[in-house]
Amino acid sequence: MSVFNTVGCFFNRHEPSRRHVVWDGRAYVGSCKYCGRPIQRHGKQHWRKRTVDEAGLPPAS
Structure with missing residues (x-):
């Protein structure tokens, strides 16, 4: 894992693990x-x- 990859996460720009993406009925x-x-x-x-x-x-609550 590179430091450059986690910078996006810090700014709420994530990249999915494509193999584990599912449709939950409302969104991916x-x-x-x-x-x-x-x-x-x-x-x-x-x-x-x-x-x-x-x-x-x-x-x-």
């Missing part, structure tokens, strides 16, 4: 190839960190 989701965080596609080649609300989970 997967994990980042470099940092491992859950991500969601927001347009062609635009992957951002997946928030709790996007995951369809109830808000934490």
Whole structure:
């Protein structure tokens, strides 16, 4: 893993591990190839960190 690859993650520009991307019924989701965080596609080649609300989970109290 290169330092240059993780710089994108720092600015919320992730790259998916293509083999593990799935359709969840609302969007394409997967994990980042470099940092491992859950991500969601927001347009062609635009992957951002997946928030709790996007995951369809109830808000934490």
